[in-house]
Amino acid sequence: MSLDKVMMPVPDGHPDVFDRQWPLRVADIDRDGRLRLDAAARHIQDIGQDQLREMGFEETHPLWIVRRTMVDVIRPITFSDMLRLRRWCSGTSNRWCEMRVRIDGRKGGLIESEAFWININRETQMPSRISDDFLAGLQRTTSIDRLRWKAYLTAGSRDDALEIHEFPVRVTDIDLFDHMNNAVYWAVVEDYLAAHPALLKAPLRVTIEHEAPVALGDKLEILSHVYAPGTSDRCGPGLADRTVTTLTYAVGDEIKAVAALFAL
Template identity: 45%
Template sequence: MNPDLTLAPQPDRGSVFVTSRPVRTGDIDVDKQVRLDAVARYLQDIGNDNIVAVDAIDSHPLWIVRRTVVDVVRPAVWPEQLTLTRWCSGFSTRWANMRVRFDGSNGALLETEGFWINISATSGMPTRMSDDFMKPLEETTDEHRLKWKRVLAENAPDADLPDVLDTEFPLRRADIDPFDHVNNAVYWQAVEEVAAARTDLLSVPHRALIEYLSPVVAGDDITLRSRVDDSAVTVWFLAGGQLRAVARVSAL
């Protein structure tokens, strides 16, 4: 069953940011389809480009993502040119849901949404967005009191259950970002590894959803606890037995 999370449609008014990029060979799998970790990098890049375009790179330079939803309606396949359209679908004073739609020159369609938190460059903590920054966000949504709520609320199952598998996921130096956290795209690499057991699921329209609950940092020993069943692939990221993130891939 898909988590109950409906993505808001693109508005016909307000501040919408549009850019484009080609699918490159470093972002594709053996079937030439764009991988989930590549989608995550694209979302980071367009977010940064959007901040630059509204002249907010000095005032709002740092953001962390709490949740990412990727609905792969029709996969992007190399070679293909992608048009990326980004807008706000809900916000509060410290965070915002940002929708990004991917339209491909060969028919690709991906619908995504990210829950992004504004981080202070001095304290490293969530901080209030300026009034000037929030004003364009108001134009594309009526949701101005966005609250965080977990969608993937299931905790990690016991390791000794017959349908559960534990796999070590060693971290590399290149996985760490300026916050000393594992970059969010790296988690998707782990999801890709586990989801490879359900290639049939990835060949139909599907939803990939991840929620980052607390940071994975350099030096953490990560265990992927996974369950692959008839309806979904679920991955729990554990560090020292503590749940740090959870992801699920299921048919749309």
């Protein structure tokens, strides 16, 4: 698998696809009424917590860290729409899993996503084995039971960055792990899209991989690079014909995360 992977289609009608609806609210949209990526990331987190509760494992498996999230904006979802979110497992191992979330708007908008989630032990704060009964429930929608981690993205260098700018970390960005919450990383992407709106004119894939946490007080800088078709193989041979933009999240010399954006 690589950055241009094909996501598992929704298994329509499967009893273990978790299905919820709620309205798109004003705090989740941009100036044009589009559901923002950081808001979509929060919805992806929220339905995950709802499914965990529904399955009866919120007490025994309360803490999860996302290592990678891939989001495809196929058609923008716009204000006053009703969101339908469906969530199911697309791959497992004994300590982590990949979870798909499809977000449909009644007006025809569509966002697809897949996230790599790691189960964390409350006491040790380290990856922890998923219980057999929980794992059995996850595996009802997938045949992949030996899921392995493979990084898709490579950090960009300061030396050849097109732009470097600081992203202030606020106290409201910090979660119960004392780290910057996953959804805030997507606000960085929204900042970039605001300055490069042409990227939203066609279906867009955005992927974020997390390397290390960002803490309150960190001087977080965003390094942007744009790779023209045929100029770099860093994103895999399947993307050789496309322009790929990367955003590298750095604190000093330490890489915290990397994002990649390209047209589908």
